[in-house]
Amino acid sequence: MKKLPLRVRWALxxxxxxxxxxxxxxxxxxxxxxxPRTRAVSELEFVTRIMIRQFLADMKRTHSAIVxxxxxxxxxxxxxxxxxxxxxxxxEPVLAxxxxxxxxxxxxxxxxxxxxxxxxxxxxxxxxxxxxxxLTLLRWAIEMYSSLR
Amino acid sequence: xxxxxxAIILRLLTSSARPLYGLELVAQSDGGLKRGTVYVTLARMExxxxxxxSEDSAPRVEGGLPRRLYKATGNGALLLDLWLKxxxxxxxGWSPA
Numbered sequence: 110m111k112k113l114p115l116r117v118r119w120a121l122x123x124x125x126x127x128x129x130x131x132x133x134x135x136x137x138x139x140x141x142x143x144x145p146r147t148r149a150v151s152e153l154e155f156v157t158r159i160m161i162r163q164f165l166a167d168m169k170r171t172h173s174a175i176v177x178x179x180x181x182x183x184x185x186x187x188x189x190x191x192x193x194x195x196x197x198x199x200x201e202p203v204l205a206x207x208x209x210x211x212x213x214x215x216x217x218x219x220x221x222x223x224x225x226x227x228x229x230x231x232x233x234x235x236x237x238x239x240x241x242x243x244l245t246l247l248r249w250a251i252e253m254y255s256s257l258r
Numbered sequence: 259x260x261x262x263x264x265a266i267i268l269r270l271l272t273s274s275a276r277p278l279y280g281l282e283l284v285a286q287s288d289g290g291l292k293r294g295t296v297y298v299t300l301a302r303m304e305x306x307x308x309x310x311x312s313e314d315s316a317p318r319v320e321g322g323l324p325r326r327l328y329k330a331t332g333n334g335a336l337l338l339d340l341w342l343k344x345x346x347x348x349x350x351g352w353s354p355a
Binding site: 178195198199200201202203204205206208209210212229232233234235236237239240241 | 279280281292293294295297298300301304311322323324325326
């Protein structure tokens, strides 16, 4: 077996993908040693390109194809933690306001405002949860105490 | 006894000709109410019987939730009136924001 260059050995020692890339780039260990050299694209560059492309697409987009209304995931989690009454009277109105404001912003063709509305709505949701938390904990404590008696 | 936030909500609801939803109350309170806590306060007031709520019949967001509209009950309006009168005796010149 040929002795590997120090650069390749160091890459192998690190045990990362860069080792494979170093081997692939080395013409002595290349799968196609006589093939013309093409510019290799690193994984980081590949992922960065995709992220930049996605970000630019988001910037250009004036309307969003909404699969689920904003806050749906929060609603699922909160419905597990809180009673139906609390959901109906506290959290669902906050989510309804968030969804209405979000849709209004998107309808006006202002995606950045829609993002801001979404962020503000999540903060309102967390603030509501923090305000409601003592009552929820008290209810849990009473239920646990009554079940133990 | 009612809190100052409850008094603000009752004042806004009794002075309005139509039921209001939470964000309208926040907007009309001039900083007296916060977005994050208005619905918690409204839920407590509803359990006490000061306000009553119903779902908005307006067309909802696609796949979204209907807004909840609030209006003061007779007990809530009476309580606000009594509270304002008692405040006028104890602290003349004071009014909810």
